[in-house]
Amino acid sequence: MEYITVEGLQKPISRLMKGTDYFFHDSYDKAAANMDAFLAIGGNSLDSAHIYCGGQSEEVIGRYMQERGNRDQLIILTKGAHHDQNGPRVTEKDIRHDLTTSLARLQTDYIDLYALHRDDPNVPAGEVIEILNEYVKSGTVGAIGVSNWTWKRIKEANEYAAAHQLRGFTFSSPNLSLAKANEPFWAGCVSADTETCAWHEKEQFPLFSWSSQARGFFTGRFSPEVRDNADLVRVFYSDANWERLERAKQLASLKNVTAIQIALAYVLNQPFPTCALIGAQSAAELHSCDEGSLIHLTKEELDWLDLTVDKL
Template sequence: MEYISVKGLDKKVSRLMKGTDYFFHNSYDKAAANMDAYLAIGGNSVDSAHIYCGGESEEVLGRYMKERGNRDQIVILTKGAHHDQNGPRVNKEAIRHDITTSLKRLQTDFIDLYALHRDDPNVPAGEVIEILNEYVKSGTVGAIGCSNWTWQRIKEANDYAAEKGLTGFTFSSPNLSLAKPNEPFWKGCVSADAETCAWHEAEQFPLFSWSSQARGFFTGRFTPEVRDNADLVRVFYSDANWERLERAKQLGAERGVTAIQIALAYVLNQPFPTCALIGAQSAEELRSCDEGSRIQLSRAELDWLDLTSDER
């Protein structure tokens, strides 16, 4: 397993990050077994959020860490300030509520990586930095970051932090995958486009990609004629993405691996620090991800897969 460093955190962060959006109390044994298998291959970073599974995701993770006595082995990434039925919640009261609730559910007094789940462009980025720095200074949170923020808003926040001598964002979590979305998967979500990736490369700014394997687009289960998954059709069905899939299949055949492993390698071979959030729920899926994380791709191969070049 490979790891990256994130400013503000003493622990290394595994490049495969375990997703927990299927962690429910009524399937605790499955979640615990998945966690055991993930740790066994060297993984240590786990992604959750205040809203996942109605709060059960964090509760199950907290129960697991308490039962195993392994909190110190795990890097927790959790998120808060997601909007509700009334609109955006990027404000001091909502952030305090969500962090306090998350700590209780996780049965811990420290969150390694804390991210705002959504942005509210009407709130000055500097105001957000001021709020989050209270938790950094108190030792409640290690590194702070954001999910689904544009690079321009991250820069605005970090410029303010630098000017005021405060801690800025040290990671971002947008979608990044070989398949490019036609539109956001959920309202308010951000996907890393070429301009975003160029900024991450210039800054060497860590990116944690959700839906890193395009929600199964590269598994081979989907074709232009198979249209039973409305969300996948809406977001990822395009002529360009079918060509990317064909190229992933071709390169995979040459390497003796699968197209979905090539898609994972695409995310992990970017010219800046990346981690891939994975949804592996079985030993086979976890093995596939582990093997895919070890594939090395050249810059020319990345460009060819992404259709920006016809040569590799």
């Protein structure tokens, strides 16, 4: 397992981050077994959110840590301030509510990585920094970051933080995958485009990618003729992405790996620090991710996979 560091945390973060948006009370044994297997390969970071599984994701994690007595071995990324049916919730009241609720569900007194799940461009970025720094100063939160914010909003927030001697955002979690999104998977989501990636490279700003393997696009289960998954058709079906899939298959054959492992390696070989959120729910899927995380890709291979150049 490889690791990165993020300002605000002393512990290294595993580059594979365990997704927990399928952690429910009625399948606790499965979740616990998945976590045990993840720790066994050197993983230590997991991704959750206030809204996942109606709160059950965080509650299952809390139960697991209490039963195993391993809170200090884990790095928890959880998120709050997601909008609801009434609109945006990036307010001091809503952030406080979600963060306090998450702490109780997780049965812990601190959260390693705390992110705002969505943005509200009508709220000044500096105001958000002021709110979150209260939790940094109290030790309730280690590092602060964002999910589905644009790089320009992150830059605005961090310029305010620097000018006021406050902790800025030290990580971002948009979608980044070899398959490029035609449109947001969910309303308000952000995918890392060329401009975003250039900014992350320039700043060496850590990126935690959700849907890092394009929700199974590279598994071989999909083709232009297979259209039973409406969301995948809407978001990832395009001529360019079919060509990326074909190139991933070709490179996989040369390296004696699989196309989906190449897709994972694409995320983890970017010229800036990255982690990949993975949804592995079986031993075989976890083993695949573990092997894929160790594949090295050259800049030339990355460019060819991404259709920047015609020949490898």
